[in-house]
Amino acid sequence: MESGNITGVSEFLLLGFSEETEVQLLIFGLFLSMYLITVLGNLLIILAFTSDSHLHSPMYFFLANLSFTDICVTSTTIPKMLVNIQTERKVITFAGCFTQMYFFQLFAGLDIFLLTVMAYDRFVAICHPLHYTVIMNPQLCGLLVLMSWILSILHALLETLMVLRLSFCTEVEIPHFFCELNQMIQLACSDTFLNNVVMYFAVMFLAGGPFLGILYSYSKIVSSILGISSAQGKYKAFSTCTSHLSVVSLFYCTSLGVYFSSTATQSSHASAVASVMYTVVTPMLNPFIYSLRNKDIKEALMRFSEVAALKGPVVLGLKKCP
Numbered sequence: 001m002e003s004g005n006i007t008g009v010s011e012f013l014l015l016g017f018s019e020e021t022e023v024q025l026l027i028f029g030l031f032l033s034m035y036l037i038t039v040l041g042n043l044l045i046i047l048a049f050t051s052d053s054h055l056h057s058p059m060y061f062f063l064a065n066l067s068f069t070d071i072c073v074t075s076t077t078i079p080k081m082l083v084n085i086q087t088e089r090k091v092i093t094f095a096g097c098f099t100q101m102y103f104f105q106l107f108a109g110l111d112i113f114l115l116t117v118m119a120y121d122r123f124v125a126i127c128h129p130l131h132y133t134v135i136m137n138p139q140l141c142g143l144l145v146l147m148s149w150i151l152s153i154l155h156a157l158l159e160t161l162m163v164l165r166l167s168f169c170t171e172v173e174i175p176h177f178f179c180e181l182n183q184m185i186q187l188a189c190s191d192t193f194l195n196n197v198v199m200y201f202a203v204m205f206l207a208g209g210p211f212l213g214i215l216y217s218y219s220k221i222v223s224s225i226l227g228i229s230s231a232q233g234k235y236k237a238f239s240t241c242t243s244h245l246s247v248v249s250l251f252y253c254t255s256l257g258v259y260f261s262s263t264a265t266q267s268s269h270a271s272a273v274a275s276v277m278y279t280v281v282t283p284m285l286n287p288f289i290y291s292l293r294n295k296d297i298k299e300a301l302m303r304f305s306e307v308a309a310l311k312g313p314v315v316l317g318l319k320k321c322p
Contacts (some may be wrong), residue, residue, distance in 0.1 A: 041287030070283035
């Protein structure tokens with residue numbers, strides 16, 4: 001295959017999952033449904049936080065940011081795939097591919113940092129309850145989210161610039177449903193040693209580091225809960241972090257599952273199918289986990305729906321007035 005300058009590549013082909021028409025229609029309906037559920041579910045979490053003063057606390061502030069990030073993660077990949085299926089074209093432009101790769105890296109990294117910050121918030125709430133409001137003040141919460149954004153932006157920019165320096169073959173087919181970093185590096189015709197080094201170090205420090213931080217936070221949380229004498233106190237303390245623990249477990253288990261499955265099978269198609277778990281399924285399930293396991297969220301959503309129901313007749317009544 002002829003190799004050429006990076007300026008000679010104007011577009012890439014996203015192969016997706018299947019070329020059969022019946023399967024394509026099934027995939028379109030399935031992914032459209034999952035995308036709409038993800039956006040609607042996470043928007044409800046954000047609306048509950050913004051409209052209900054009872055939820056104006058650090059934990060729900062971080063949760064609203066996580067919901068926004070989950071919407072952005074899926075919005076960087078799913079709409080383009082749906083458009084390609086609808087138009088029966090698998091083409092994505094050079095600029096579009098690198099833009100998609102940059103924003104996916106940004107929001108995926110932000111997801112990891114926010115989960116870590118939320119683990120720290122639960123650690124302070126359970127292990128240092130008397131100092132919680134002092135430690136988790138609005139300034140610190142804002143700073144933690146800002147630092148998460150800055151680190152994610154810098155990491156995504158570094159990875160994207162590192163791939164931009166590579167040369168690609170004149171015809172590039174990506175065996176995935178979006179421009180994934182590892183796939184892009186594998187398709188390059190030039191030397192990718194430096195890219196692999198940067199990518200593995202980034203995974204180790206920006207994914208492994210936060211994961212160790214989450215494990216440390218929950219080890220302290222568990223030891224503090226075990227020190228509580230009453231069974232009711234233990235249940236109440238642990239119930240405040242079960243939702244977050246479920247989301248963390250789902251995110252990291254699916255991510256590790258994708259990594260090990262792609263390593264074992266060496267199949268790009270299998271990796272694309274497995275990556276659906278953490279890029280689509282996990283953001284879709286997060287709102288359900290938090291709403292079903294969190295009493296405050298359920299009450300806030302009920303109050304929000306009651307207010308919306310009351311405003312409807314009032315607006316209709318005003319329209320009927322001459």
